[in-house]
Every structure is written in structure tokens, then in C-alpha cells.
Amino acid sequence: MATVYDTWHKSHPRPTDKPCREHRGKYPTADHGKGKRWQVRYRDPQGRQKKEDFELKSKADTRVAELKAALDDGTYVDPAATKVTLGVYAQKWLKSNTAGPTTEVRYGGVIRNHIVGRLGHFEMRVFNDPEPVRTWIKELQDVPLEASTIGGIGDVLSSIFDAAVDSGILKRNPCRANSVTWPKVPPKPVVPWTRERVLAVLDGLPASFRAGGAVGVGCGLRQGEIFALTEGDIDFEGGWLHVNQQIRIVGTKMVFALPKGDKIRSVPMSPATAEALRTHIAEFKATAVTLPWHRPDGKPKRLELLFVDAKGKPYNRSVFNQGVWKRALAHAGVIPPRVTGAQYFEAAPDDGMHALRHTYASAQLEGGTSIKALAVYLGHSDPGFTLRTYTHLMPSSEGRSRSAADAFLLAGTGVEGDPGVGREGTSGGMCPQCALAA
Numbered sequence: 001m002a003t004v005y006d007t008w009h010k011s012h013p014r015p016t017d018k019p020c021r022e023h024r025g026k027y028p029t030a031d032h033g034k035g036k037r038w039q040v041r042y043r044d045p046q047g048r049q050k051k052e053d054f055e056l057k058s059k060a061d062t063r064v065a066e067l068k069a070a071l072d073d074g075t076y077v078d079p080a081a082t083k084v085t086l087g088v089y090a091q092k093w094l095k096s097n098t099a100g101p102t103t104e105v106r107y108g109g110v111i112r113n114h115i116v117g118r119l120g121h122f123e124m125r126v127f128n129d130p131e132p133v134r135t136w137i138k139e140l141q142d143v144p145l146e147a148s149t150i151g152g153i154g155d156v157l158s159s160i161f162d163a164a165v166d167s168g169i170l171k172r173n174p175c176r177a178n179s180v181t182w183p184k185v186p187p188k189p190v191v192p193w194t195r196e197r198v199l200a201v202l203d204g205l206p207a208s209f210r211a212g213g214a215v216g217v218g219c220g221l222r223q224g225e226i227f228a229l230t231e232g233d234i235d236f237e238g239g240w241l242h243v244n245q246q247i248r249i250v251g252t253k254m255v256f257a258l259p260k261g262d263k264i265r266s267v268p269m270s271p272a273t274a275e276a277l278r279t280h281i282a283e284f285k286a287t288a289v290t291l292p293w294h295r296p297d298g299k300p301k302r303l304e305l306l307f308v309d310a311k312g313k314p315y316n317r318s319v320f321n322q323g324v325w326k327r328a329l330a331h332a333g334v335i336p337p338r339v340t341g342a343q344y345f346e347a348a349p350d351d352g353m354h355a356l357r358h359t360y361a362s363a364q365l366e367g368g369t370s371i372k373a374l375a376v377y378l379g380h381s382d383p384g385f386t387l388r389t390y391t392h393l394m395p396s397s398e399g400r401s402r403s404a405a406d407a408f409l410l411a412g413t414g415v416e417g418d419p420g421v422g423r424e425g426t427s428g429g430m431c432p433q434c435a436l437a438a
Contacts, residue, residue, distance in 0.1 A: 002042035002067040004060045007053075008032045042067055045076055045168070052079065079125075081169045086127070086160075087120025089169070093160050100257075101250040101295045110156045114140065119157075124164060130174035133157075137182065147183035154182055190389060192362035193355055197332060204331025206324065211280035212307045213328075215241070216356030218273030220364075220378050223353045224248050225259055227315045229306050231286055234269070234277060241269045243379065245303070247314055253296040254314055256303065259379055267377045280306065289314050325353055361390045 005011070009020060013027035020026040036053035038060035044050050054060040070076040090111045097104060118136055126132060140150045158175035165173055174180065193201075202213040212226045221229075224246035233242045244264050245256050258264065269277075287308045292298040309315055315324075326345035329335045335346045357378070364374050374390070375383040 002040055002064040002071070004057065004064055005039045005041055006037060007035070007039045008037045040064055040067065042071070044078060045071065045074075050078075075171055077168055077171055081167070082125030082128075083123050084169075085120060086122050086124060087116045089124055089164065090115055090120065090160050093163050100262075101255075102248055105251050107156055110153050111160075114153045115157055115160075124169050127161065127164075127174045128171060130177035130180050133174045133177070133180055137180070141183060147185045150183055151185060190358045190362070191350070192359040197334065198356070198359060200332035201328045201334065204328035206310075208280075208284050208310075209307055209324065211276040213356060214273050214276035216353060217360050217363075218270050218276070219267045220357045220360035221267070222246065222260065222357065222379075223317060223320075227305070227307060227317070227320075228256060228303065230304050231281060231306060232304075234274075236274055236278070239269050239271075239274065241267045241273075243267065247291070247317075249317065250296055253292070254316065255292045255294060255296060255298060256301045257294050261379060261381055263379060263381070265376060265379050277306075287312050321352060358390075361386070365390055 006026075008029060008031060009023065009026040010017065010029055017027045020028045020032065036055050038054045038057050040052045040054065040060050040063050042050050042064075052063060054063065067076070094104070094107055094111060097107065099107065118139060119132060122132055137150065137154070140153065145153075154175060158173060161170060161173040161175055164170040198217050202210055202217075205213050212229075215221055215226050215229065216223070219241050221241070221243060225243050227247040228245045229241075233244055235242065242264070243259050243266070246259050247254055248257050249255075284306070286304040286306055288302060289305050289308065290300050290302045291314065293301040305314060307315065309319075322344060326335065326338075326348070329348055329351055330337045330345060334351050335348050338345045361374060361378060364377070365371075369377075371387045372383050375381075375386040378386060380386045
């Protein structure tokens with residue numbers, strides 16, 4: 001319960017105390033005339049004694065009413081905690097975050113580069129008004145940053161504010177206020193590669209990694225998972241590929257780690273993919289590689305990798321993507337050859353190695369694999385994400401779609417295109433007019 005106290009006068013004076021000369025019927029304390037007279041005392045939800053001082057009793061009474069309501073309905077906010085700056089709180093949040101090391105590095109970069117510099121000097125209580133967040137979004141748009149980039153930065157800021165709400169520092173998350181509008185990311189459907197392009201790119205890969213490309217399009221593994229593949233992960237007899245680890249970069253150092261989401265999985269392996277791996281194993285000896293596990297300071301782990309670079313080292317994704325992969329794209333005519341004297345190939349943001357995984361997913365859907373099964377094979381935790389990402393069809397599906405429509409509309413009519421024409425035992429179907437009316 002919150003109560004107002006008069007700090008200038010005693011609540012229980014002694015018989016020997018002298019009356020106050022300024023306030024009739026009152027007995028002064030040692031603090032009479034010093035500082036603010038009225039003090040609100042209460043205990044917060046954790047049972048800690050709190051005090052707030054006011055010049056006027058009317059304001060103290062108003063604060064008591066506010067505190068009683070907030071303590072009753074669970075919306076109490078610690079005034080002292082709200083005076084901490086966002087910059088200080090963000091660093092505290094980062095240190096206590098339980099995300100993986102790679103995510104932790106990304107969060108740190110976002111906080112350092114986009115949050116602290118523009119918003120870090122504000123005290124947390126300022127964000128009870130979402131106006132600073134609206135201004136911040138506009139500043140990021142003026143840089144300019146892409147809508148998707150702003151959305152990713154905003155996710156980090158929103159997570160920080162969510163923690164502040166949970167800790168009782170803010171009443172609500174300003175990033176979720178109705179007046180805050182986030183830039184919309186225009187939809188960009190995934191376009192799977194044609195079979196001809198896949199084969200041309202695989203042909204442009206070095207012989208020592210061609211089977212790695214086959215695994216990408218044949219089993220849908222992520223790049224880091226292919227880089228960390230060992231012979232022990234392959235079940236040739238049962239026809240399965242077990243995804244037990246990946247290589248990822250934490251900061252600037254490569255580490256072995258569990259697959260994304262810390263989930264191992266098994267993927268059906270087609271005969272053609274198995275044959276590519278058998279050929280690779282017969283021609284190229286596995287190479288022992290030792291990397292830290294999970295974090296740069298983690299325990300060393302030794303694996304016999306199927307795919308390594310020309311120096312026998314584990315593939316660094318940045319070096320691989322700018323070199324090996326770009327040369328394969330140029331070989332297939334996806335991008336032009338590198339200009340003489342140029343340091344880099346032409347950019348190909350939509351044709352990274354992930355295109356093999358996208359093509360695998362689309363081919364599986366066209367072949368009849370269920371969304372639920374495909375989500376498991378891809379390592380997605382949410383089948384809904386798989387469905388939203390891969391609702392499209394392979395480039396060769398338009399004709400099949402048209403044939404399916406004609407098969408329904410023209411069945412049993414004898415019209416050209418009727419799948420029953422020329423076939424015995426075909427039952428009559430719904431006429432086109434009835435079908436369209438239905």
C-alpha cells in the first residue's frame with residue numbers, strides 16, 4: 001500500500017517536543033524546511049521499500065492513487081529503472097541473452113551500429129511515448145536502408161523493449177504502438193532453377209566439390225551443412241543422409257556446431273545423389289579437420305570432412321561464394337565472366353548456393369512430397385514457413401496445370417482435350433457449364 005508522509009513534521013511527537021512555529025498543531029522534525037515536504041512510501045512487487053518526494057501534497061496524493069492502481073493491475077513501473085539509458089540497458093540485455101554465438105554477434109552489431117548511436121542516449125522512460133521510435137525509423141529510411149534491413153534491426157530493438165516490459169521498466173513496447181509504421185518488404189517469390197541451369201552450374205564446380213552441389217539440389221542441405229558432411233553421415237544402404245552438424249562463422253572464426261535451430265535431422269537420399277557421393281568418396285580422400293565446437297573458445301572437435309578447399313582447409317563461405325561459386329555461375333552463363341583486371345565477379349544476389357536448396361524444395365513439392373515432410377527434411381521448425389516460401393511450382397508445371405483444368409472441365413464431353421477421348425471405360429463427367437456454375 002502507498003502512503004503519504006509529512007517529512008517536515010512528526011507523526012508521533014513526544015511530550016517534550018516544541019510546537020512548530022510555522023504550522024499550528026504540528027511538531028517539526030530535524031528535516032523541517034529541508035527539501036520536498038511530502039513523501040510517498042510503498043513497497044514494489046518484489047517487496048522492496050520505495051520512496052518518492054513531492055513539493056505539493058496534491059501531487060503526492062495523485063501519485064498514491066496511481067501507484068495503488070498500478071500495483072493492483074500489475075502495470076507498476078520502477079521510476080529509478082526508467083532513468084537508465086537505452087544504451088546501457090541494451091548492453092545489459094545483450095549480455096543476458098541466451099541466443100547462440102552467431103546470433104549474439106549479429107545482435108551486438110545491430111545495437112552498436114543502429115541503436116546506440118541514434119537512440120542510446122535516451123532514458124528508458126522516454127519510450128513510453130513511441131515518437132522517438134517513429135523518428136528513428138524515418139532516419140533509417142533516409143540513410144537509405146532496405147525495408148528488410150530496417151525490419152531486422154527493428155526486431156532486435158523490439159526484443160529489447162519486450163524485456164523492458166517484462167522487467168517492469170516500460171508499460172508497453174513502443175515498437176508495437178499503432179502509430180508506429182514499419183516499412184513493408186515487397187514480396188519476392190523464390191524462383192527455382194531449371195534442370196538445365198542446375199546441371200550447367202554443377203558442371204562448373206571443381207571435381208572435388210561437384211558431389212557437394214549434388215547434395216544441395218538432391219537433399220536440400222544448407223551450405224554450412226554440406227561443408228561439414230562426413231562419410232559417417234551417409235547411410236547408403238538405407239538411403240538416408242543424416243545432418244548432424246554444420247560449419248558456421250562466429251565473428252571471424254569458423255566453428256563446428258549443430259544445424260540451424262540446434263536440430264539434427266535425416267533426409268531421404270535419392271539413388272543419383274548416392275551415386276554422386278560414392279564417386280566422390282572413391283576419388284577424394286576425406287580430410288581430418290579440427291575446429292572449436294559451438295563457440296570460438298569451445299572444445300576442439302575433429303571430423304573427417306568430405307569437402308575441403310584446395311589447401312585441405314574447411315571451406316570458408318565468403319571465400320567459396322566469391323570464388324568457387326561465382327566461377328561455376330560464370331561457367332553456366334548465369335553471370336558474365338570476370339572482366340580482366342577486375343577483383344570480383346558481377347553480383348548475383350538471387351543466385352547464391354541457396355538456389356540449389358530452393359530448387360530441391362520446389363521439386364519435392366511438384367513430386368508430391370507433403371509440406372509437413374518437406375519442412376522436416378529442410379530443417380524448418382514451422383511447416384507454415386515452408387508453405388509460405390515454396391507455394392510456387394517448378395517452371396515446367398504450367399502445362400500440367402492447364403491439363404488438369406481441361407481434365408476436369410472437359411471430362412466425358414468428347415471435345416478435343418477430353419482425357420477420355422480415345423480411352424475405353426471412361427465414365428461421364430460434369431459438363432463445362434455445370435462445372436463453371438458450381
